Amino acid sequence: MMRSMTTRQGDRAKVFSRRAIGLAAGKAALISALVGRMYYLQVLESDRYKTLAEENRINIRLLPPPRGRLVDRFGVPLAVNKQNFRVLLVREQTKDIEGTLDALGRIIALSDHDRQKVLKEVSRKRGFVPVTVRENLSWTEMARIQVNAPDLPGIIIDEGLARYYPWSEDFAHVLGYVAAVSEDDLTGDPLLELPGFRIGKAGIEREYDLALRGAAGTSQVEVNAVGRVIRELRREEGDPGDELTMTLDARLQRKAVEVLGEESASIVLMDVHTGEVLAMVSNPGYDPNAFNRGLTTAEWKTLVANDHAPLTNKPVGGQYAPGSTYKMVVALAALEAGVIKPENSVFCPGHMSLGNARFHCWKKGGHGSVNLVEAIAQSCDVYFYEIAKRVGVDRIAEMSHRFGLGKPVDVGLPHERPGLIPTTAWKRATMDQPWHKGETLVAGIGQGYVLTTPLQLAVMTARLATGLAVRPVLTRQIVGPDGNLLPRPAQTPDQLGISRQNMEMVRLGMLSVVHGDRGTARKAALEDKTIQMAGKTGTAQVRRITMTERQGGVIKNEDLPWKYRDHALFVCYAPYDSPRYACAVVVEHGGGGSAVAAPIAKAVMDECMRLDPARRTPTAEEMLALPPEAEPGPDDPTGTGTAGTGEAAAVEPALFENGLPRPLAKPDATGT
Template identity: 35%
Template structure:
């Protein structure tokens, strides 16, 4: 033990550590034996379990919520649709698969490959939808070859269906697939490629309510894809059922009357702003977006110069024409620049600021007071009132009365129109305001731009003698399971125009006269029903997509306006109609509005 003199004696602890290593060795052998048992003795059992063990996740898309009209008639429904999907892990030869399936289902091979390639980041077992809306014949073709194509599976899922085709299409809107970029953006976090999303109208506005929550199940299948067991399941939750304020009868009538004429019609409940009908023509079939357009159909739709996808009621920008005279009248009365009896002489034309201005009636109206000026829509009268008011005051009253800002309807893409002023002209056109322009604005021409819905809301404001309403389309929404229904309340816009109520009465008298006393709106007269209205004819720039600014090079068209309400006291309904190329005054819009009033009266009074 020579070492013991130099080194301390560590044999005790060395012995201890080697004892422990003996335990380690024993444990290792024991484990080796246990693994022998699992891997060799019980191998068959585990082999069969692993063969049975192929997992497949299947998404169960939630049916979108239904959209109903105010009486419960279904406007947007769901029907079953068949989809063909591809499961990568079951595929042995992708080229052979695409060749055979492209022939079987008559899809171009490269398109089929491209559709599947888009999902290359998906797990092997996840079905990739490559063809939608299979016909029953195609379904049976696939079913018959089930064993030949273990990588091909059929899925049914709910598909949006609009039973009315084009009915209320602009209001309901349409769905489109999310693009890859959108899925990457934070807005659509939980969405997948191929999901449909509301693009316009109610479908877009209330997408969150309608969407519901997709379910899924995870199943185990054997290597041939046969179902063995369910691992996990979550049922899809259908989206809320939306009940709209739309009255299908009125809507159908409005669409029928507009049919073939470009234009828009709005029917509002004057008291609470509920939209009973919102029609725009030309129109489109939202079902086409679900079933995928043929390339020609799509080109037709987007290149159509009449913009059938545009909702003219909220996005069409028109000059208000003579309808704007109501603003001038209210402004003049409120600022005491005119009174009930203030009269101007109309000889058919006049000179103001050294420029000639004509009345629409060449022969003139003679001495004209306010009542007759509104009744006959005399230009000369309103030139003079507008001149007294001046452009600043006109703009101020126009804004108070609902022009130049969005009405706040629950539809996306509403335009705000334009109320011109010297500041606006300076800013946008870098030119001074000419006094002559004030005179044009006085009869609703010039750069003024409004939407038909703004006119309707403006009319409701006059009908209510100064109470503004917010137009809205959603009436209530209902949980499809609990049937619990929640009413939607739209608080009225807090704008109080602050115009004295006597002014409204005087203007309303004129509007009554226009209909019932041989005025410009006489074609809307209904026996025993006090309709009050104002017509207008307007020249409009031939571009409703052209933004806020009118472009002087745009072609000008003459359109026919009608806006009115009934009855005179305790008004209940507002009808606003614009018919493009409808000719002067109430010629084409007024009779159309009369039919809508008649139907409303029949149904609600």
């Protein structure tokens, strides 16, 4: 029995020993596997996991670069960057969001829209992420918030850069504006996804957006497990956008805006040799700064409802019948075709008959017998009816194309329209109808289907002055962030291939318009009597005058509703003996070209002759008219960047005040 018990105890010991050895072996295997895994992770894969850990700890964030400046031909700033003070709200730092907004609203203006936007944003974002309450705070508003900071839990001030247009409406249509990125604008560029980033939406800002945008910088920040920024480790600023020098002259642009007053009109002034556009005005304008900060619904509705179309860039987007300003092209078509000679006369009794139709001259009693020069000077319609009938619409169209009409001139602005120069083939293709001789007569005085833009009329005038196929340009050079210049290649325009004698006869007619005894624009002669100006008036009807009205008396323009009044046009160049500058003016529903458009062109050309931008070098005082950097500082509470430049007011009192463009006075009810 004792032996049996000893045997059983021995068996149990053996079993225990085997199990202990098995457990020990299992533990050793597990420990070996764990050590091996640790060796694999910490030694063999250490670089990989170190990188992953660093990526979790460190974020790389893009920094928006400063947008490139736009300056005029003399370096005067047209579009710059100014300090943008923003008030932000951090939700986790305040227990009562609405109470904080109420307190803030007692310090600065805060609309219901602003409040609702903030409440919507804070519900979407993490508590530590700042939400923008308002942007573009003035220096005074920012200071008031800082003083009251203890009573505004969760409110912080942030500083950045915002686009600023110191000339406001004056350059709006040429420069365009920047605005927030929309879904349609996203192209994969990470810059476009930055909160608050702005891109060019119109004008030069749009056409040169990539060059002006610059290259993004980076900020390396350390974050915790929930993504809150702990500290910034490294920062590399981006490259600012290129600086673009325009051909425009700020002083001439301001003068053009000033003389237009409240008219719905456009002016284009250009150098006839280089094609440089010195002034391009579309009136009325709009404030591009409003688009940068974001238009309210009321502001947008006001712009859209305005019958003077402030959002339309009229010099390139407005299409108008050229009226009598087209007659020089018709005359050259007839001269080059040999159907008339300059000395040939046509008798004008005040009308011309073609079949059963009667075509009237603007002068009821007629002009009598007139030759080419006299017909241009007096703008005789019957003379041009006759020569248009002889030469035909197709040859008129061919000559029109030589002068840049009927097709985009490609000045580098969006939404440029081509105008329309009709031909027999065009009418057959678009209307499936034959061309009629009566339509040729109407086209001969710049009416009917003929449409042009103000920029095309300026180009036409420059080509008439020089005989060269000059092309308009708006940019002179681009300066990169490294200071390298990218100048615009000089133009080498081709000859138009028109007889010099024929061109001289047409120019003589244009000279007689202003300086002839019976010219239609004798009051438009320049103030400097040593300089002669050649020009041509035009009045384009926008409604058909019926026979009943002619017999009973044509209703005067001023007695008609505004939208039914004639357009007023005037084109000119000067000096006559050595052409340098050309100008085109179109006043929508303004009435007569000689009474309305010609005085406007005279005022602009007088200023142009005085300043002579193609030859002058600006003085130091003139360069102070606007500061080289329009950014506010401690002594500039308005945020306009003009502190310390008050002496510039003495340079040109009519245009500048305290270093900034002077606000233009509104004309009284009697007009401009």
